[in-house]
Each structure stands twice: as structure tokens, then as C-alpha cells.
Amino acid sequence: MATHDVIVIGGGINGLVAACVLAGQKRDVIVLERRDVMGGIAATRVFHPGYSVPGLLHDTHGLRESVIEACGLWKHGLTLHPRRPFLAAEPDGHGMLVHADTSERDTEAYARFQAFLARIRGGLAALVDAPAPSLGDPLRKLVWPAFKTGRALRRLGRRDMMELLRIPSMCAADWLNDWFDDELLKAGLAQPALLGTWAGPWAAGTAANLLFDLAFAGREVLGGPAALVESLVGACRERGVTLRSGATIASLLVRENRVHGVGLGNGEELIAPAVLSCADPKHTLLDLVPIVHRPPDLVREIRNLRARGTLAKVHLALDAAPKFGDREPGSVDRIRTGTTLDDLERAFDAIKYGGWSDPPLLDINLVSLSDPGLAPRGHHVASILVHFAPANLKAGWTAPTKDALTRAVIEEFNRHAPGIADHIVAREILTPDDLAAEYALPTGHPFHGEHALDQLLSMRPTPACAQHNTPISGLYLGSAGTHPGGFSPGLPGLMAAARI
Amino acid sequence: MSHDYDAIIIGGGHNGLTCAAYLAKAKKRVLVLERRHVLGGAAVSEEVFPGFTYSVCSYVVSLLRPDIIRDLDLPRHGLDLIPLESTFTPLPDGNSLYRGPDADETRREIAKFSTRDADTYPIFGQAMSQIGRIVKPVLGMTPPDLARPSLRAIFDLLRLGRRFGELDLDARTLQVKMMTMSAVEFLDEWFESDVLKAVMSISGIIGTFQSVSSPGTAYVLLHHYMGDIDGAYRSWGFSRGGTGQISLSIARAAQKFGADIKTDAGVARILTDGGIARGIVLENGDEYRAPIVVSGVDPHLTFLKLVGREQLPGAFVGDVERFKMRGSSGKVNLALDGLPDFTSRPGDGPHLRGDITIAPGLEYLERAYDDAKYGAFSRKPFMDVVIPTLTDPTLAPPGKHVMSIFVQYAPYKLKEGPADWKNQRDAFGDAVVDTLAEYCPNLKDLILHRQVLTPWDLEKEFGLTEGNIFHGELSLEQLFFQRPAAGWARYRTPIQNLWMCASGTHPGGGIMSAPGRNAAREILKGW
Structure with a gap:
């Protein structure tokens, strides 16, 4: 029976960050990963011999300096580069390149918008980088954090402070309409607000998602999420973390409301006074905690955590670079479809009735353009996020429905990059069901819980667990399902480690 | 300069009349100007076809503040509220759901769809009434100005905070959820029957341009649970003679206190001079001057039409323009x-x-x-x-x-x-x-x-x-200290001596008369 100081469940980015930080404090840490490789959804995925994607999601710009410093990642090959522009694409049209600092249309408004975001970044950071205040604390304990937050906000000046108070409960569409006239620009900018939500751009609260995404627009990790994993694995190894893959957890070992280890699927038991679960909170509290130790109130609360998968992934191996409109093939690598806010809203409408958006709303990343090693020479890989393909598809996810969605995605891709359909060498689709099965995501939700106003800050994942602890002593939560959510890779893990 | 009136109120809707009544009660000489031939604004009864009298716009009442009814002695002036006690939901398949005053019958009706929901229903009602009781005093308060925090604002915030502090974790959680969730998601946590959830969620969308699954609508649900008639929570009522009778009873109260009320007197413009309101000009060219002008019409109409963009600070004009109707x-x-x-x-x-x-x-x-x-x-x-x-x-x-x-x-x-x-x-x-x-x-x-x-x-x-019955959407970013604009939620306006008293201010729409009364209180403070 092996003994450790801390057992970390789940070797995704949050688990690795937490393990690395704890090991840095001279603790004996073991990470247990269910899959054969570390990284969770950020791990490299070989979807066809010779072709791979560097993780399932595309963005790494939310990575905080605090995470990099705490894990000493500079020493382990982490390289950041400026955020690349995306193409707000039009079918058969020129589209528009949107850079971090300039856009091809509505240029002046965009510059003012970015200046506003730059001004409020500090105020927002005060909210997100600090642990979420506990809703259950007596008032006197809430006054001080409230005062500190208030003071940080006051520094923004009156106008910006009032804006920052106004935006979060708005819908993304209203907020963007306040700033811009150009429909294509608004549609392109709005897409990140919908990632992992059950909401269209006209739903209140989506502006908060957009605000977080835009305000944390730092630099990107060269090589994508997989490169971050690689660097974290290096850092963990250096600090002596035991990384164990292929380890399924059967159950947590709990005695008198105190965790003292985990039982593995193979019957083995590992002992530790603290267990940090970076698996999703639902799985942790509803499956891993033995039934007699589950507090009934918590069970009710955690069941109510909404984590409805709405995202599918399509991976395409291509023998040529796609050409968007009159742009040079290979000149853009990030492409978002949808030309109006209403296009995005219509895409969402479909899932309300159990269908997928038709045409599907796409976020395409031509990952091989910046990292040619992901495909054979001259070939390319398109990593495509498909918004609004619901886990609870009315027709069910079967071979025919999966094939139909893949074809719809390819058709939509081809509409924007004519001819690309003839250059597909291999393809793969991961529906929310596949994501759930393969990556142990609750109904396929990449953030373990939707980003919604009532599921952020002190409410994430439930008010009783929002400080990364649980009613079971020694058991901590550190996944994207906890504060501050999936906006910033590794930050929940860092906060959970600090809590321990 | 001497004036015939101390205050002119634009618009004879129920809020304008309420404000007038309170000002007149404080011995101010008040003139109310209504553009139409009848009083009441959207709370109006009219004989549209011979023999048939309609509550033309708003048709039921729930939030009319009991203290206002008492202060103005409205029953003496003709107010007679009749309880409205049931909700009937027919379904296309020939089934139906009926919820009425008899708890057992309601239980049986809900049990047709889900016995679990039938058990939960009364518990839910209690929980909502509990939150309602906590939130209700907020309706009567003047929102703190977070933009220019004064000692007073901090005091107000602390008082709100203390109220929240008295709750246990469950109640606090419920309150936060109420303020941030959609009506459907909120109800999903309690109920399973689609029919029951549908009919209950609609309280969350009445008068808004949101769907029942849009966050923020759970709050409006609460808005409709805070109604009380004669102290009974969650009850709705008709007004005998139509909702116009409510307005007329308030008008009579105002008149008894000495207010003058003119109908067919549409205001064309608010007269300003150096950023100070001096009076109004009617559509027929008549001028009335008074040291105080109070607008009982919505913020768009007040500022963009009656005052005029050029008289206002640019940033404020922007705020009003983006205030969603x-x-x-x-x-x-x-x-x-x-x-x-x-x-x-x-x-x-x-x-x-x-x-x-x-x-x-x-x-x-x-x-x-x-x-x-x-x-x-x-x-x-x-x-x-x-x-x-x-x-x-x-x-x-x-x-x-x-x-x-x-x-x-x-x-x-x-x-x-x-x-x-x-x-x-x-x-x-x-x-x-x-x-x-x-x-x-x-x-x-x-x-x-x-x-x-x-x-x-x-x-x-x-x-x-834009036909908005609440003088502006009841979405989260347009409530409380942001209604109608941050920094201008205390019934004052950037024009000195011009005030707002209608549904475009805190606490919003519905026949509750709270904005009218709150505004009168603020106006009288400085007098």
C-alpha cells in the first residue's frame, strides 16, 4: 500500500499544475491519469496515422503568468508568441482578418474597444485571480473582500467601473452592438462567448463569457495546449511528481467524513491525507465518493450543476491547404464562420429542439500551418470545433447521425474554402458522447460545467465547494468545473493547490 | 419670479399621479398634464365599444404597494381590488392544468402530470415567498449611487448586505440563483413536469424580449411572486371598473390634496435654461413654469424628445440611447x-x-x-x-x-x-x-x-x-442602480430640477406605484 502526501486525480492541465505546485513545496505527489497519456483534452491526439491535433480546444491565450511562474515553465520549453489573427469568414467572400489590435473594418471602434479592454484588465484580474468569496461566510468576512474588489474597481475610474458592472449580465449581442456596426466583425467576435454554453448571443449573461475571453487575451502557447502539457510534464518530473497513466479510480477511500486515499480499478489502494480531484465535480462527488459518505444537500446541488455538452470536434487530414476567398492558401490559420449575430443565434436555436445547427457553426484551426510536424510534408490538419451539436441529440448519436454531421461540417467548410472537400485524406468526428466516453467529460462538456452567471465565482461548482474544498475533509476540487472555470488553463488547479 | 405651481408632472399615468398625490399631500401646488383625454396612461379603462369597458392595456394588478394604498386612502377614492385566484392552462391534447385557491385540488391537478411536482409545489411557494419578503423592501428604497459612493451609499449598501447576511447558505444560494438564472433552469431544479414548468416560467418573461431559457428571467419570476393584495402573498387581483379605476382613485386622492390635473394637455418640450428645468411647453403652445418638473413618461421620450439631446451631456445621451426598450x-x-x-x-x-x-x-x-x-x-x-x-x-x-x-x-x-x-x-x-x-x-x-x-x-x-409596457426591459443590467442609467437611478437627472418618477426608474414596471412614491420622497428631501 503506497503512501503519498497528495493524490491528484486526473492528469489534465489543472491536475498537472496543481501537482507541480504542491511538489514544489516538497510534498510527495502522485498524479493518476485514466488515459494512457497525460494531458486530458489538452493531450496530442493522433486521429489518423501521421496526422494529429495538439489538444482538442484551440485557445491558450488565457494562460496566466502566475501559473507559468508557479510551475517554472520557462525552464521547460514553454514559448509564447503573439496571438494570431482570425478570419471572420464569408462564404465565397473576402472575409475579414481580426488581429488582437486591429481589424480590417470598423477599425476605429475596434481600437477604442481594445483600449477599453486594456484599461479594465486589471480590475477583472482582481476578480478572477483571487479565490471566490464564500457565500456561506458571515457578513463581516465578506465585507473585506467586497471592499478590496470595490477599491480595485474604483481605480478604473467612474465610467469604466460602471461599464464593468453593467456588462456581465448583458447578452453578447447587445454589448457588441454598443460598439460596432459591422455585422461580420460582431459575429466573429461573438463566437468565443458561446464556447461551452447552452446559449446564443442574444441570451443574457453571454457578455460575461466574452468579457473574460477578451480581457485575458494574452499571448498564446507555441504548439498549442499539447505544448503546455509537455512543458508541465517536464516540470512535474523535475520536481519529483509521480505520473501514473492508465490508472482508473474505482472509489475514494473515506472514513468518518475524511478522505484517506483512493481505490484503483485494479484493486490497488493508494493512501494520502489529501486528495485533489481534477476530474469533473459531478463524477467526483456523485460517483467516486462512496454513497454512504455523500452529503444529501451536496448531491442535490451538484446534480443541478449544468454541464450539457454542445460541442463536437471534427478532425480532417488534408492534402492541400484550404484557400479562403481570394486569400493566399495558408495565409490564415484561424477561421470562424457565421456572418451575422443572427447566424449564431440560429445555430443555437437548433439545440433547443434536440437538433444540431444546420449549417454548423465552425471554429477552424489549421494547426499544421504553425506546426508542420502535425501532418506529413505538404499535407495539413484542420481541427474544427463544431458549435451546437447537443449531447442529447433527439435522433441519438449513431453511425448515420455522426456521418451526417461530419458531412454537414465538410460542406460548410467547403462553402468557405471551395474545393477543400476534394482534398480530404482522413477524417474523425468526436460527438459529445464520444468526448464523454473518451475523456470522462460530463455529457461531453469541456469545462465540466457551463459558463453561466449562476455557475461562476462563488457558485462554481456549488456554493459549498467554491473554495476548492468539499464537505469531506481532505478532498479538494481543482478542475475547470471550479472557480474560475475554463477561461484560463491551469488557474483552477493553481488555486486548489494553494488551498491545500 | 412667482409661479402658479411648485411642480409640474408630465403624464397622468399611475406613477405620475402617485408622485403628484404625495407632493400635494406635502402641501406642494402640483399640476399634472396628460396628453390623452383620459387619465391612467397604460393603467386605463375605456369604453372602446358602446357598453363594453376594457382595461385597455394592463389588466391585472399585484404589486400595488399596500403602504401607498394606506397613505393615499385609495379605497375611499374608489379603489376596489378583487382577488384573482386561479390559473387555468388548457392543453392541445384535451388535458388541462388548473391551480386554484384549494390546495388539495391544486395538488390533484399537478399530480396528473407528476406526483413529485405536486409534493414540491407548496414548498416552492414557501421558498419564493421567503425570498420575496427579503427582496420586497428593496422596492421601496432609492438605489445607492455606486458611481459616486458617498457615506450614504456605503451605508445603504451595508444595510442591503446585512439583510443578505441574515440568511443561511441555502437562502443566500437561492437568492443568487434567482438573480442570475433563467426561469426554466431555476424551475428545473424543483420540477420535472413540462406543463407545470412552462406555465410557471411565463411570469419570468411577461413584458420582456427574452425567452424563458434566458438568464435573468428568474428574477422577473420573483417580481411576480412579490405581489400582495391585502397582505396575502402571491395573489393577483382585478380592479373593479378596470385598471383605470386604480389611476382614477389615485387622481382623486391627489385632487383632494389640492393637485390640479389637466387632460388633453400633451407636453411638447421641457423648457431648460443653463442646464436647469424651468417648465414645459404644451403642444398647443401654452407655457407652464415651475421650479420642479417631474417626468412620468419613459426615459427615451423624456430625454431624447422632450429635453433634447443638445441640452444633455453626450455620455448621458449615449446611456439613454442604449437603454433597451x-x-x-x-x-x-x-x-x-x-x-x-x-x-x-x-x-x-x-x-x-x-x-x-x-x-x-x-x-x-x-x-x-x-x-x-x-x-x-x-x-x-x-x-x-x-x-x-x-x-x-x-x-x-x-x-x-x-x-x-x-x-x-x-x-x-x-x-x-x-x-x-x-x-x-x-x-x-x-x-x-x-x-x-x-x-x-x-x-x-x-x-x-x-x-x-x-x-x-x-x-x-x-x-x-417601442411599445415597451415597462418603460424599458427588466433585464439585470437595467435594474436597481442602473435603471435607467448608472449614476442616475435616484430619480434625478442631469438637468437640475428635472426628475423622473415612472417605470423607467427603480423598481420598474407594473402597477405598483413605487417609482412615483420613491421619486416624491426624493424630491421632498431637498425642499
């Missing part, structure tokens, strides 16, 4: 030759005396919203129907009835533009009657007269910008 509802008033007969519950009965709600399922409500999002009225709308003549026979000739149908969604901005409502008004009325007739087939034969009010009509006739 977005009318989403219409009204169809019918004169009937007899009572409608519902397939799912034939004949007369208590189910006809309460609310009759056409909201047969969540998907139905979502589809109704989807039509409106893209600029068309709902082909199958959500409807809230009442037949006030069953409890107040004075409104129609013997044996005849009036039926009031609140219809959502009817977007002000049609794809073809708002003015196209002229061409679509009849089609809209037909869609409403056709949909309702699916549930009571005899309806069409009973119709003697039909009045259709689209959002465009509400704007033209009642001065409600």
Missing part, C-alpha cells in the same frame, strides 16, 4: 356574446374566473420567442387571458363579456420595420384568435368586437417607446 407584447381585447367553452374543461366554472394561460409547453414558448427574434410575431403566441366581467359585471351589458388577451411575442421591430404593423395588425389579431380558438372552438362565433393593439399602437397611442 424593445416592446415584445401586444394586446387583443374582445367583446363577447357569451362565455367561451374550453374543450378541456367545458362549461362555466372557476377556471374562467382567473388567469387562462396558453403556454402548453416549454418548446412552444421557445418557438414563440424564435419567431420574434427574427422580426415576426409569434405564429403560436403565449397568451394570458382574463374575462373580468365574470367578477365585475359592470364592464359589459348583461349576458355579454369582455375578454382581455395579453399576447407575447410581438416585436416592435418587425423585419419590415415597425410601421409595417399597420399592415400586419389584422393578421396578428387573427393569429391570436385562431390560436385561442384551438382550445375553445366556440370563440369565433362569440366575437362582437375586436380591438388589436400592437407595440406600434402602444407607442403611438400611449407614448410607450
Whole structure:
């Protein structure tokens, strides 16, 4: 029976960050990963011999300096580069390149918008980088954090402070309409607000998602999420973390409301006074905690955590670079479809009735353009996020429905990059069901819980667990399902480690 | 300079009249100016067809503050509220759900759909009333100005905080959820039956351009749970003589205290001089001057039309312009030759005396919203129907009835533009009657007269910008210290001596008269 100081469940980015930080404090840490490789959804995925994607999601710009410093990642090959522009694409049209600092249309408004975001970044950071205040604390304990937050906000000046108070409960569409006239620009900018939500751009609260995404627009990790994993694995190894893959957890070992280890699927038991679960909170509290130790109130609360998968992934191996409109093939690598806010809203409408958006709303990343090693020479890989393909598809996810969605995605891709359909060498689709099965995501939700106003800050994942602890002593939560959510890779893990 | 009046109030709606009554009660000489020939604004009764009196716009009352009723002694001036106790939801499959004053009967009715929900229902009611009691005092308070925090604002915030601090974790959680969730998600945590959730969620969307699954609508749900008539929570009521009687009783109270009220006196402009309000000019050119001017019309109308952009700071104009109006509802008033007969519950009965709600399922409500999002009225709308003549026979000739149908969604901005409502008004009325007739087939034969009010009509006739019945959406970013704009939620305006007193200010719309009373209190403070 092996003994450790801390057992970390789940070797995704949050688990690795937490393990690395704890090991840095001279603790004996073991990470247990269910899959054969570390990284969770950020791990490299070989979807066809010779072709791979560097993780399932595309963005790494939310990575905080605090995470990099705490894990000493500079020493382990982490390289950041400026955020690349995306193409707000039009079918058969020129589209528009949107850079971090300039856009091809509505240029002046965009510059003012970015200046506003730059001004409020500090105020927002005060909210997100600090642990979420506990809703259950007596008032006197809430006054001080409230005062500190208030003071940080006051520094923004009156106008910006009032804006920052106004935006979060708005819908993304209203907020963007306040700033811009150009429909294509608004549609392109709005897409990140919908990632992992059950909401269209006209739903209140989506502006908060957009605000977080835009305000944390730092630099990107060269090589994508997989490169971050690689660097974290290096850092963990250096600090002596035991990384164990292929380890399924059967159950947590709990005695008198105190965790003292985990039982593995193979019957083995590992002992530790603290267990940090970076698996999703639902799985942790509803499956891993033995039934007699589950507090009934918590069970009710955690069941109510909404984590409805709405995202599918399509991976395409291509023998040529796609050409968007009159742009040079290979000149853009990030492409978002949808030309109006209403296009995005219509895409969402479909899932309300159990269908997928038709045409599907796409976020395409031509990952091989910046990292040619992901495909054979001259070939390319398109990593495509498909918004609004619901886990609870009315027709069910079967071979025919999966094939139909893949074809719809390819058709939509081809509409924007004519001819690309003839250059597909291999393809793969991961529906929310596949994501759930393969990556142990609750109904396929990449953030373990939707980003919604009532599921952020002190409410994430439930008010009783929002400080990364649980009613079971020694058991901590550190996944994207906890504060501050999936906006910033590794930050929940860092906060959970600090809590321990 | 001497003035005939101490204060001029623009608009004889229930809030303008309430403000007038409180100012007059404090011995101020007050003049109320109403553009139409009748008082009441959107809380108005009119004999639209000979013998048939309608509550033309708003048709039920729940939030009228009891302290205001007492302060102004409204029952003496003709206010008579009749409880409205039931909700009847017919379904297309011949089934129905009836919730009434008899708890056992309601339980049995809900149990037809889910026994679990039948058990949960009373517990939910208690939880909501509990939150309602906590939130309610907020309705009567002047929002703190977070933009220029003073000692007073900090004190106000602490007081609010203390109220929150008294709650346990569960109650705090519920409160936070209420403020941030959608009506459906909120109800999902309690109930499983689609029919029950649908009919309960509609309180969250009345008068807003949101769907039942849009965050923020759970709060509006609460808004409708805070209603109390004679101290009984969650009850709704009719006003004898129509909702206009409420306005008239307030008007009589104001007059008793010495206020002057003029109808057919539309205000064309607010006179300002060096950033100070001096009086108003009527459409006929008459001028009235007074040291205080109070606007009882919505913020768009007040600032963009009556004051004028050029008189205001640019940033404030921007704030007003982006204050969302977005009318989403219409009204169809019918004169009937007899009572409608519902397939799912034939004949007369208590189910006809309460609310009759056409909201047969969540998907139905979502589809109704989807039509409106893209600029068309709902082909199958959500409807809230009442037949006030069953409890107040004075409104129609013997044996005849009036039926009031609140219809959502009817977007002000049609794809073809708002003015196209002229061409679509009849089609809209037909869609409403056709949909309702699916549930009571005899309806069409009973119709003697039909009045259709689209959002465009509400704007033209009642001065409600974009037809918004609440003078601005009740979305989270337009409430409390941000209603109608951050820094201007304390009934004051950037124009000195010009005040606001209507639904575009905290705590918002509905016949509650709280904005009118709160405004009067603030005005009198500095006097």
C-alpha cells in the first residue's frame, strides 16, 4: 500500500499544475491519469496515422503568468508568441482578418474597444485571480473582500467601473452592438462567448463569457495546449511528481467524513491525507465518493450543476491547404464562420429542439500551418470545433447521425474554402458522447460545467465547494468545473493547490 | 419670479399621479398634464365599444404597494381590488392544468402530470415567498449611487448586505440563483413536469424580449411572486371598473390634496435654461413654469424628445440611447356574446374566473420567442387571458363579456420595420384568435368586437417607446442602480430640477406605484 502526501486525480492541465505546485513545496505527489497519456483534452491526439491535433480546444491565450511562474515553465520549453489573427469568414467572400489590435473594418471602434479592454484588465484580474468569496461566510468576512474588489474597481475610474458592472449580465449581442456596426466583425467576435454554453448571443449573461475571453487575451502557447502539457510534464518530473497513466479510480477511500486515499480499478489502494480531484465535480462527488459518505444537500446541488455538452470536434487530414476567398492558401490559420449575430443565434436555436445547427457553426484551426510536424510534408490538419451539436441529440448519436454531421461540417467548410472537400485524406468526428466516453467529460462538456452567471465565482461548482474544498475533509476540487472555470488553463488547479 | 405651481408632472399615468398625490399631500401646488383625454396612461379603462369597458392595456394588478394604498386612502377614492385566484392552462391534447385557491385540488391537478411536482409545489411557494419578503423592501428604497459612493451609499449598501447576511447558505444560494438564472433552469431544479414548468416560467418573461431559457428571467419570476393584495402573498387581483379605476382613485386622492390635473394637455418640450428645468411647453403652445418638473413618461421620450439631446451631456445621451426598450407584447381585447367553452374543461366554472394561460409547453414558448427574434410575431403566441366581467359585471351589458388577451411575442421591430404593423395588425389579431380558438372552438362565433393593439399602437397611442409596457426591459443590467442609467437611478437627472418618477426608474414596471412614491420622497428631501 503506497503512501503519498497528495493524490491528484486526473492528469489534465489543472491536475498537472496543481501537482507541480504542491511538489514544489516538497510534498510527495502522485498524479493518476485514466488515459494512457497525460494531458486530458489538452493531450496530442493522433486521429489518423501521421496526422494529429495538439489538444482538442484551440485557445491558450488565457494562460496566466502566475501559473507559468508557479510551475517554472520557462525552464521547460514553454514559448509564447503573439496571438494570431482570425478570419471572420464569408462564404465565397473576402472575409475579414481580426488581429488582437486591429481589424480590417470598423477599425476605429475596434481600437477604442481594445483600449477599453486594456484599461479594465486589471480590475477583472482582481476578480478572477483571487479565490471566490464564500457565500456561506458571515457578513463581516465578506465585507473585506467586497471592499478590496470595490477599491480595485474604483481605480478604473467612474465610467469604466460602471461599464464593468453593467456588462456581465448583458447578452453578447447587445454589448457588441454598443460598439460596432459591422455585422461580420460582431459575429466573429461573438463566437468565443458561446464556447461551452447552452446559449446564443442574444441570451443574457453571454457578455460575461466574452468579457473574460477578451480581457485575458494574452499571448498564446507555441504548439498549442499539447505544448503546455509537455512543458508541465517536464516540470512535474523535475520536481519529483509521480505520473501514473492508465490508472482508473474505482472509489475514494473515506472514513468518518475524511478522505484517506483512493481505490484503483485494479484493486490497488493508494493512501494520502489529501486528495485533489481534477476530474469533473459531478463524477467526483456523485460517483467516486462512496454513497454512504455523500452529503444529501451536496448531491442535490451538484446534480443541478449544468454541464450539457454542445460541442463536437471534427478532425480532417488534408492534402492541400484550404484557400479562403481570394486569400493566399495558408495565409490564415484561424477561421470562424457565421456572418451575422443572427447566424449564431440560429445555430443555437437548433439545440433547443434536440437538433444540431444546420449549417454548423465552425471554429477552424489549421494547426499544421504553425506546426508542420502535425501532418506529413505538404499535407495539413484542420481541427474544427463544431458549435451546437447537443449531447442529447433527439435522433441519438449513431453511425448515420455522426456521418451526417461530419458531412454537414465538410460542406460548410467547403462553402468557405471551395474545393477543400476534394482534398480530404482522413477524417474523425468526436460527438459529445464520444468526448464523454473518451475523456470522462460530463455529457461531453469541456469545462465540466457551463459558463453561466449562476455557475461562476462563488457558485462554481456549488456554493459549498467554491473554495476548492468539499464537505469531506481532505478532498479538494481543482478542475475547470471550479472557480474560475475554463477561461484560463491551469488557474483552477493553481488555486486548489494553494488551498491545500 | 412667482409661479402658479411648485411642480409640474408630465403624464397622468399611475406613477405620475402617485408622485403628484404625495407632493400635494406635502402641501406642494402640483399640476399634472396628460396628453390623452383620459387619465391612467397604460393603467386605463375605456369604453372602446358602446357598453363594453376594457382595461385597455394592463389588466391585472399585484404589486400595488399596500403602504401607498394606506397613505393615499385609495379605497375611499374608489379603489376596489378583487382577488384573482386561479390559473387555468388548457392543453392541445384535451388535458388541462388548473391551480386554484384549494390546495388539495391544486395538488390533484399537478399530480396528473407528476406526483413529485405536486409534493414540491407548496414548498416552492414557501421558498419564493421567503425570498420575496427579503427582496420586497428593496422596492421601496432609492438605489445607492455606486458611481459616486458617498457615506450614504456605503451605508445603504451595508444595510442591503446585512439583510443578505441574515440568511443561511441555502437562502443566500437561492437568492443568487434567482438573480442570475433563467426561469426554466431555476424551475428545473424543483420540477420535472413540462406543463407545470412552462406555465410557471411565463411570469419570468411577461413584458420582456427574452425567452424563458434566458438568464435573468428568474428574477422577473420573483417580481411576480412579490405581489400582495391585502397582505396575502402571491395573489393577483382585478380592479373593479378596470385598471383605470386604480389611476382614477389615485387622481382623486391627489385632487383632494389640492393637485390640479389637466387632460388633453400633451407636453411638447421641457423648457431648460443653463442646464436647469424651468417648465414645459404644451403642444398647443401654452407655457407652464415651475421650479420642479417631474417626468412620468419613459426615459427615451423624456430625454431624447422632450429635453433634447443638445441640452444633455453626450455620455448621458449615449446611456439613454442604449437603454433597451424593445416592446415584445401586444394586446387583443374582445367583446363577447357569451362565455367561451374550453374543450378541456367545458362549461362555466372557476377556471374562467382567473388567469387562462396558453403556454402548453416549454418548446412552444421557445418557438414563440424564435419567431420574434427574427422580426415576426409569434405564429403560436403565449397568451394570458382574463374575462373580468365574470367578477365585475359592470364592464359589459348583461349576458355579454369582455375578454382581455395579453399576447407575447410581438416585436416592435418587425423585419419590415415597425410601421409595417399597420399592415400586419389584422393578421396578428387573427393569429391570436385562431390560436385561442384551438382550445375553445366556440370563440369565433362569440366575437362582437375586436380591438388589436400592437407595440406600434402602444407607442403611438400611449407614448410607450417601442411599445415597451415597462418603460424599458427588466433585464439585470437595467435594474436597481442602473435603471435607467448608472449614476442616475435616484430619480434625478442631469438637468437640475428635472426628475423622473415612472417605470423607467427603480423598481420598474407594473402597477405598483413605487417609482412615483420613491421619486416624491426624493424630491421632498431637498425642499
